[in-house]
Amino acid sequence: MGKLTCPFCNSQNTFNIAYGYLGEKKTKKNYINQEDIGLNESYRKGFEKYDFDGERLMSHLPNRYCKNCKNTFQSRKVMYTVDISIINFIICINNNYYRYILDFSDKENPKYSLRINWVSIKENESLTIKNKNKILSSFKEYKPNIWNGHYGKNYDYDEYYWILKCTYYNGACYVKSGNDKVPDNWRHFIKPFKEIFASNIFDLKS
Ligand SMILES: [Zn+2]
Numbered sequence: 677m678g679k680l681t682c683p684f685c686n687s688q689n690t691f692n693i694a695y696g697y698l699g700e701k702k703t704k705k706n707y708i709n710q711e712d713i714g715l716n717e718s719y720r721k722g723f724e725k726y727d728f729d730g731e732r733l734m735s736h737l738p739n740r741y742c743k744n745c746k747n748t749f750q751s752r753k754v755m756y757t758v759d760i761s762i763i764n765f766i767i768c769i770n771n772n773y774y775r776y777i778l779d780f781s782d783k784e785n786p787k788y789s790l791r792i793n794w795v796s797i798k799e800n801e802s803l804t805i806k807n808k809n810k811i812l813s814s815f816k817e818y819k820p821n822i823w824n825g826h827y828g829k830n831y832d833y834d835e836y837y838w839i840l841k842c843t844y845y846n847g848a849c850y851v852k853s854g855n856d857k858v859p860d861n862w863r864h865f866i867k868p869f870k871e872i873f874a875s876n877i878f879d880l881k882s
Contacts, residue, residue, distance in 0.1 A: 680740055680751050683761075683845045687744035695737065713741050713748070728758045728812045755844040757816045762843040765869065767877050769836040774877055776869070780808060781845070790873075803872070810868040815842070818865035820852055827882075828857030836880055857882045 680690050691708040693715070710716075725733045733756055738748035763778040777789045779800070786808040790798040815821075820840055833855035843849040858880050859865070866878040 681847060682740075682742035682745060682747065683749055683847055684747045685742060685745040687742055689743045690740050691743065693737075693739055693741050693748065708741050708743075713746070715748070725756075726758070727756055727816070728809055729816075733758075749846055751846055755846070755848055757812045759844045759846070760812060760815065760842055761845045762841075763811070764839070764841040764843075766839040766841075767836065767880070768833075768838070769877055769880070774875075776873065778803070778808075778811065780812075807868070807872045810872065814865050814868050818861045820859075820865065821850055823852045823859045825852060827854035827859060829855045831855075838880060854880075 681688055682690050691706055693710055693713070694707040695710045695715075727733055738750050740751050741748050761779075761781045763776075763780070765776040765778070767774045773791075773793050775791045777791075779787045779789070784805075786803040786805065787800045788798065788803050789796065789800055820842065835856050837853065837855045838858070839851065839853045841849060841851045862880065862882075866880075870876065870878045
């Protein structure tokens, strides 16, 4: 396995964390002991995590440690909406190409950019936390992560196409797309986008 990149600082100086119960792994290469990075024995029991809306989540222990910035992270776990870092939402309709980039990598200062036909219209504009949470609520409720990979014809479109790419803090991501076709719950999913960006380009119908 190659070196994993740290989601905080992009360094590749990362190591697996060996917890007490993984004692036999301590001798293996690329492992770092729990105690050596300041995680005490009780850490294992006390680990909890909350979603953006305060819901308590089942979580997993971080399994990687970055020697560069000294953060711990999880490389394999099931990701939650609170872990969404970047959303790219592309819609091409009436021969215009719109690309919204929502940047939640700084949780306290969400931002967005908009390009129309590759020209920057908005660059790192602030989004309110409330609006960020509205968007995350939509991801939580309408689950684009379990949509089909693609809707409609494969290589061709008449009216529009769309692409949604969602990237998590650990670098994991998924991409969904459609040509002249949207998932059944699209109309609900796009509601916050429509409201926040006051745009009707999201109103796509199959
Ligand atoms: Zn780092």
